[in-house]
Amino acid sequence: MTALASDKTDYDVLNTVALKKMATPQVVAEACGLPRTEVEAALDRLAAQGLLVVAGGAALPTDEAEPALAAAAARRYGAVRADAEVGGLVERFETVNSQFLTTMSSWQQVDVGGRKVANDHSDAEYDDKVIARLDKLIARLGPLLEALAGHDARFGTYPARFRSALERIDRGEHEYVSSPTLDSVHNVWFEFHEDLLRTLGRERTE
Amino acid sequence: MADVLAEGYNVFDTAKSPSGTVKYLESPADVIGLIQSGRLAEHILLVQGGTTTFLAPALSMGAIGVITMSGAPESHLGILSREFQTPCVMTAHLTSSESRYVVGNTDPSHFEEIAKALDGRKVRLDCTDHEVGRVVADD
Numbered sequence: 001m002t003a004l005a006s007d008k009t010d011y012d013v014l015n016t017v018a019l020k021k022m023a024t025p026q027v028v029a030e031a032c033g034l035p036r037t038e039v040e041a042a043l044d045r046l047a048a049q050g051l052l053v054v055a056g057g058a059a060l061p062t063d064e065a066e067p068a069l070a071a072a073a074a075r076r077y078g079a080v081r082a083d084a085e086v087g088g089l090v091e092r093f094e095t096v097n098s099q100f101l102t103t104m105s106s107w108q109q110v111d112v113g114g115r116k117v118a119n120d121h122s123d124a125e126y127d128d129k130v131i132a133r134l135d136k137l138i139a140r141l142g143p144l145l146e147a148l149a150g151h152d153a154r155f156g157t158y159p160a161r162f163r164s165a166l167e168r169i170d171r172g173e174h175e176y177v178s179s180p181t182l183d184s185v186h187n188v189w190f191e192f193h194e195d196l197l198r199t200l201g202r203e204r205t206e
Numbered sequence: 207m208a209d210v211l212a213e214g215y216n217v218f219d220t221a222k223s224p225s226g227t228v229k230y231l232e233s234p235a236d237v238i239g240l241i242q243s244g245r246l247a248e249h250i251l252l253v254q255g256g257t258t259t260f261l262a263p264a265l266s267m268g269a270i271g272v273i274t275m276s277g278a279p280e281s282h283l284g285i286l287s288r289e290f291q292t293p294c295v296m297t298a299h300l301t302s303s304e305s306r307y308v309v310g311n312t313d314p315s316h317f318e319e320i321a322k323a324l325d326g327r328k329v330r331l332d333c334t335d336h337e338v339g340r341v342v343a344d345d
Contacts, residue, residue, distance in 0.1 A: 022263040043319065055242055062262060063235045101280045108288045115336045117216065179290045180266065190282055194259065204259075205266075 004051075005072040012154060013042040015198070016053055018061045018069055019191040030185065033157065040135045053077065069198055077199050089144040090200065096140050097193060103133050103188055107177050123176065131169055131177065134185055138162045141192070148199070155195075161188045209343040211329060212320065214298035214322055216339030217279045218288045223330055224271035225344050226250045231327040234260040238274045241267050250331060250341075254317050259283075271331045272322070273298050273341055275317050276307050293331045293341030300324075 001183050004010050012032045017023050025043060029036040037041070043059050051065045061189055080086055107130045109116040110123075141158075148155035165185045168176040178186040197204055210251040216307040229249040231237055237260050240246055246264060251269055253261055262271065265286055272287060279296055287294035297307050305316045328345035 059239050063233045105280045
């Protein structure tokens with residue numbers, strides 16, 4: 001466990017696998033900004049410790065991964081947890097997160113006479129409004145991401161990923177709103193939320 | 207009419223009505239084991255929470271149906287199930303029991319009762335109603 005707390009590469013690699021739930025070495029390398037060979041060596045080390053398994057070419061976290069990451073995060077992120085500015089921004093994030101989930105659902109489903117039906121995306125004006133709302137919600141994460149990046153550069157990767165997804169959406173690639181198999185706005189948001197909770201040692205609420 | 211074992215929120219209306227043996231998944235290891243068994247498509251997956259994020263690989267690998275014992279359709283898992291078009295009944299309760307999930311105030315016995323009643327049962331999900339998702343006996 002100590003190695004995970006002191007070795008940034010191992011922490012970042014296992015953290016990424018845990019956030020993505022299932023990831024190939026290439027995906028981990030891109031997300032961590034590390035050479036693939038370094039990631040593969042880290043995956044081997046982590047597998048030897050029983051923290052992940054490789055199945056079908058992808059790494060998946062074992063039951064031991066979350067507790068190990070939680071213990072390592074407690075040692076690594078004492079300063080973040082004590083940062084009053086981060087604390088204040090996180091309180092506001094909870095509200096933004098609820099609005100985000102509602103907005104994402106309104107992208108998938110529309111209200112027709114009190115009944116939720118699948119959004120067939122034929123109403124461009126409606127879709128544009130939802131996208132504009134997502135854009136605003138992402139912008140509201142800015143100060144928190146910046147404050148966190150001051151503690152760990154990893155949090156500096158999220159704005160770039162959001163920007164990339166939004167640019168694709170602007171170009172008409174609307175699957176970058178919510179597709180679970182792309183680096184979509186929903187996926188990036190979800191990973192950030194999990195990363196944030198782990199960093200701060202908090203639990204997800206229902 | 208077939209025996210309705212449990213009811214909950216229907217995450218999205220669908221004519222898909224998957225049938226399979228309920229498999230209760232408690233941990234990431236259970237999900238990994240199921241994926242590795244190659245028998246994912248034989249099971250309706252039962253998990254405790256809508257925030258049970260370890261279920262994501264099962265959805266991407268072709269899970270046919272999901273039942274949760276807590277959580278809302280607006281949650282991450284709800285969003286994922288709509289994306290994958292995997293029928294999903296959330297915050298299911300047993301029709302034979304008075305016990306209900308209450309946010310932040312649910313005794314573990316509530317979840318144990320549901321898991322005990324459903325795990326291993328052959329069921330079918332009925333997700334045609336716009337509000338209520340049903341777990342119907344199929345054995």
